Amino acid sequence: AQSVTQPDIHITVSEGASLELRCNYSYGATPYLFWYVQSPGQGLQLLLKYFSGDTLVQGIKGFEAEFKRSQSSFNLRKPSVHWSDAAEYFCAVVGGYNKLIFGAGTRLAVHP
Amino acid sequence: GAGVSQTPSNKVTEKGKYVELRCDPISGHTALYWYRQSLGQGPEFLIYFQGTGAADDSGLPNDRFFAVRPEGSVSTLKIQRTERGDSAVYLCASSWGQGNTEAFFGQGTRLTVV
Numbered sequence: 001a002q003s004v005t006q007p008d009i010h011i012t013v014s015e016g017a018s019l020e021l022r023c024n025y026s027y028g029a030t031p032y033l034f035w036y037v038q039s040p041g042q043g044l045q046l047l048l049k050y051f052s053g054d055t056l057v058q059g060i061k062g063f064e065a066e067f068k069r070s071q072s073s074f075n076l077r078k079p080s081v082h083w084s085d086a087a088e089y090f091c092a093v094v095g096g097y098n099k100l101i102f103g104a105g106t107r108l109a110v111h112p
Numbered sequence: 113g114a115g116v117s118q119t120p121s122n123k124v125t126e127k128g129k130y131v132e133l134r135c136d137p138i139s140g141h142t143a144l145y146w147y148r149q150s151l152g153q154g155p156e157f158l159i160y161f162q163g164t165g166a167a168d169d170s171g172l173p174n175d176r177f178f179a180v181r182p183e184g185s186v187s188t189l190k191i192q193r194t195e196r197g198d199s200a201v202y203l204c205a206s207s208w209g210q211g212n213t214e215a216f217f218g219q220g221t222r223l224t225v226v
Binding site for chain 2: 004
């Protein structure tokens with residue numbers, strides 16, 4: 001069965017520091033992978049997606065993610081974090097009928 | 113509207129009562145999904161509609177949960193005999209379907225059963 005693991009429940013970084021959020025997936029075939037961000041009281045917003053092709057994908061708000069098949073990973077990165085990036089981040093893989101299977105999320109706090 | 117709309121945004125109900133949660137998808141989107149997000153968890157799939165029919169309801173936790181989409185647009189999630197464990201944020205998402213997997217989410221309905 002498909003699954004997504006986000007090993008870090010909570011991460012704190014200083015503003016301006018780099019960020020990497022980890023995501024590992026379990027899926028038999030070539031996965032379709034997503035990163036979503038959820039701010040308090042807001043819905044889920046798509047940051048980026050990987051379907052095929054270039055394994056380094058660029059998203060909105062300066063985020064990028066790299067698909068590594070050998071490690072079953074799809075880690076999210078940002079070179080310089082802004083205070084407004086504080087939110088919860090979810091990695092997801094597409095399962096049958098295009099439904100999304102989410103990880104438990106990583107809550108990001110940003111210190112000034 | 114421009115996005116997925118969910119009403120109400122908040123619902124407080126007493127244990128044992130019946131509730132209905134509404135989702136108005138993006139116009140033209142044939143695929144509609146319901147998810148449930150418990151505190152501190154990621155969203156969990158409940159049910160998927162393609163058009164008017166429920167193509168996959170494998171995520172519904174038990175027979176107290178039911179959803180309809182009679183005209184292939186608006187969907188209603190219905191919960192009978194609510195329990196405190198049903199308290200969660202219920203999210204709706206829609207997409208073009210037919211292989212296009214990018215789903216757009218509503219802001220959710222926060223259900224609290226007291």
